Amino acid sequence: MSTVSNARRGIRVPLLLIVPAIAILVLGMGYPMVWQVVTSFQEYGLPQQFGKPAPFVFLDNYITLATDSQLWLVVAKSLAFCLVTAFLTLGIGTALALLMSSVTKTARLVLQVALLLAWSMPVVSAMTVWIWLFDRRRGAINYLLDMIPGVNMNRFDWLSTPLTFLLVASIIVVWMSVPFVAFSVYAGLTQVSDEVMEAAQLDGANGWQRFWGIILPMIRPVISIVLLLQLIWDLRVFTQIKLLQDAGSKSGEFDLLGTYIYKLGTSAQDFGMASAVSILVLGITVALSWFYIRSLLKEDEA
Amino acid sequence: MSSRLTRGLLSALAIVIALVWVFPVYWMVNSAFLPTAILQSFIPTFFPVKGTFSNFAGAVADGSFFSALGMSVAVTLTVVVFCIVFAFLAAVAISRFRFRGRRSFVIAVLVVQMLPAEGLFIAQYKMVSSVHLLDSVIGVSVIYIAAVVPFTIWMLRGFVAGVPADLEEAAMVDGLSRFGAFMRITFPLLAPGLVASGVYAFLQAWNEFTVALVLLPSESAQTLPLWLRGFVQASATRETDWGQVMAASTLVAVPVIIFFLIVQGRLTSGLVSGAVKG
Numbered sequence: 001m002s003t004v005s006n007a008r009r010g011i012r013v014p015l016l017l018i019v020p021a022i023a024i025l026v027l028g029m030g031y032p033m034v035w036q037v038v039t040s041f042q043e044y045g046l047p048q049q050f051g052k053p054a055p056f057v058f059l060d061n062y063i064t065l066a067t068d069s070q071l072w073l074v075v076a077k078s079l080a081f082c083l084v085t086a087f088l089t090l091g092i093g094t095a096l097a098l099l100m101s102s103v104t105k106t107a108r109l110v111l112q113v114a115l116l117l118a119w120s121m122p123v124v125s126a127m128t129v130w131i132w133l134f135d136r137r138r139g140a141i142n143y144l145l146d147m148i149p150g151v152n153m154n155r156f157d158w159l160s161t162p163l164t165f166l167l168v169a170s171i172i173v174v175w176m177s178v179p180f181v182a183f184s185v186y187a188g189l190t191q192v193s194d195e196v197m198e199a200a201q202l203d204g205a206n207g208w209q210r211f212w213g214i215i216l217p218m219i220r221p222v223i224s225i226v227l228l229l230q231l232i233w234d235l236r237v238f239t240q241i242k243l244l245q246d247a248g249s250k251s252g253e254f255d256l257l258g259t260y261i262y263k264l265g266t267s268a269q270d271f272g273m274a275s276a277v278s279i280l281v282l283g284i285t286v287a288l289s290w291f292y293i294r295s296l297l298k299e300d301e302a
Numbered sequence: 303m304s305s306r307l308t309r310g311l312l313s314a315l316a317i318v319i320a321l322v323w324v325f326p327v328y329w330m331v332n333s334a335f336l337p338t339a340i341l342q343s344f345i346p347t348f349f350p351v352k353g354t355f356s357n358f359a360g361a362v363a364d365g366s367f368f369s370a371l372g373m374s375v376a377v378t379l380t381v382v383v384f385c386i387v388f389a390f391l392a393a394v395a396i397s398r399f400r401f402r403g404r405r406s407f408v409i410a411v412l413v414v415q416m417l418p419a420e421g422l423f424i425a426q427y428k429m430v431s432s433v434h435l436l437d438s439v440i441g442v443s444v445i446y447i448a449a450v451v452p453f454t455i456w457m458l459r460g461f462v463a464g465v466p467a468d469l470e471e472a473a474m475v476d477g478l479s480r481f482g483a484f485m486r487i488t489f490p491l492l493a494p495g496l497v498a499s500g501v502y503a504f505l506q507a508w509n510e511f512t513v514a515l516v517l518l519p520s521e522s523a524q525t526l527p528l529w530l531r532g533f534v535q536a537s538a539t540r541e542t543d544w545g546q547v548m549a550a551s552t553l554v555a556v557p558v559i560i561f562f563l564i565v566q567g568r569l570t571s572g573l574v575s576g577a578v579k580g
Contacts, residue, residue, distance in 0.1 A: 017395035018407055020388040021451055028448020029414050032425035039425070099316050107313035107320075114320035117327045120562030122509040124527040125555040128534055129330040132544050140329060140346045175326070236418035239511045246535060258420040258512075265424040266516075274424045282421040289416040296412055296456070300396075 036275045044272035061276035078257040086230035093181025119179035127243040159248025188222035333548035357549035370529035380443040381507040393458035415452035427516045437523035454499045461495025501565040
């Protein structure tokens with residue numbers, strides 16, 4: 001890229017151009033972030049909401065966190081939920097991408113349109129219809145499962161135990177996220193050249209060998225990025241859990257990190273602790289994202 | 303097994319999977335058109351043969367839908383306009399200039415893009431409430447713009463970089479100023495990019511739930527996702543009227559589905575382009 005007149009015009013123009021973006025980022029993200037870091041070192045409960053000064057307690061909130069078994073349970077559940085959901089999404093998405101590349105044009109189009117429609121559902125609409133599908137008494141899912149001989153799902157309440165609750169959440173998140181993975185991996189697959197595949201076939205490699213030996217290494221960059229994005233997105237899942245809690249139970253057993261922070265901040269009004277947990281989530285996210293950010297930076301420098 | 307047979311079987315499988323995947327979307331629309339009496343049966347009805355629009359009429363009857371629609375439109379428009387302007391300027395800066403601090407700025411943009419709303423909403427609530435902007439278009443819009451602008455910058459950066467600077471330089475040789483060359487040559491070529499980023503910002507602002515839940519506590523200031531949640535909750539205090547709930551859900555979803563189909567291609571390639579190119 002050449003920039004003829006940079007030297008002559010000095011460096012002021014680009015700086016002026018980024019001022020509005022920087023201003024809004026500082027206001028909307030930077031300031032809250034700093035406030036949050038500071039508050040995580042303070043005692044900031046109900047009295048402080050009404051104007052009492054917040055005393056600095058240094059690491060007290062973090063120590064409380066570290067020794068709070070309930071929090072660790074929430075962290076463990078969130079991590080388990082995130083790993084299971086992200087890998088399921090990746091597996092199914094990759095399988096569908098491979099399917100797209102080995103079916104007739106019509107079948108591919110039908111599948112792509114179906115995935116696009118699912119992908120485009122606003123999350124609140126999607127949650128509403130899924131809750132209806134899983135409805136205890138009149139839901140289509142219990143009705144269909146009940147038709148299988150030997151299965152009695154009549155009035156089975158999916159949202160009543162934490163395990164089935166999280167299973168439902170996971171199914172919904174997988175349903176919503178698979179289209180993105182499938183389209184991304186499919187885009188990667190279209191870059192694997194036909195000649196290479198034909199050569200491998202002539203050399204006698206079977207489908208399985210071709211997948212592991214040729215396709216997978218060539219689409220590894222896409223796979224690792226979509227997996228990473230899924231991990232980050234599934235760790236912070238909030239809307240889905242919140243809306244399922246609306247339909248089921250709000251008790252603490254059904255919390256993941258997002259709803260846990262929300263409750264600390266709203267019901268308990270303990271902003272100090274809520275901030276400390278938020279910092280934990282932000283820390284994990286940034287650590288996970290670093291690899292993704294580095295790969296984007298490489299693209300920027302290319 | 304012959305390869306044609308395999309292909310046929312796989313195609314059949316693909317169509318079955320497509321039907322399973324689209325089923326929830328279909329189910330929403332189907333239920334939205336079914337009269338309450340049919341929905342109250344314990345045996346689901348799979349086709350809306352005796353369809354009715356009464357659920358839609360019921361969903362918008364008390365007028366709160368329209369006030370939420372107004373709020374959503376106001377917030378979304380604000381976010382789209384500011385996002386495009388801010389992101390466009392920043393994208394020009396990072397793809398047409400090399401300057402000190404550029405790399406730090408790019409890193410900051412990428413990091414902020416990854417920050418989850420769920421990790422910041424307590425602080426954002428505190429900030430917005432301390433300046434008395436809860437329940438206002440401005441308060442929630444500032445947070446949305448900050449959340450959406452990083453990805454929009456990144457998307458537009460690709461578009462600006464895609465227009466060769468040589469074109470501008472040629473125009474400058476022909477006597478245009480640098481600014482004139484940019485406006486006459488590069489800007490028109492960016493139109494698809496601006497549209498795509500605008501639609502992206504639209505989708506984010508229109509669908510957002512978490513931040514809205516925290517920053518718009520009053521019923522009178524709800525955006526559509528909050529309205530839909532409230533509608534479901536109000537309906538659940540009696541026997542949930544699933545027909546009306548699904549009609550409400552459909553009303554929220556339709557504009558999104560249309561815009562999404564427009565922008566989809568650009569969105570995937572923006573997120574994973576680095577990886578695909580290797």
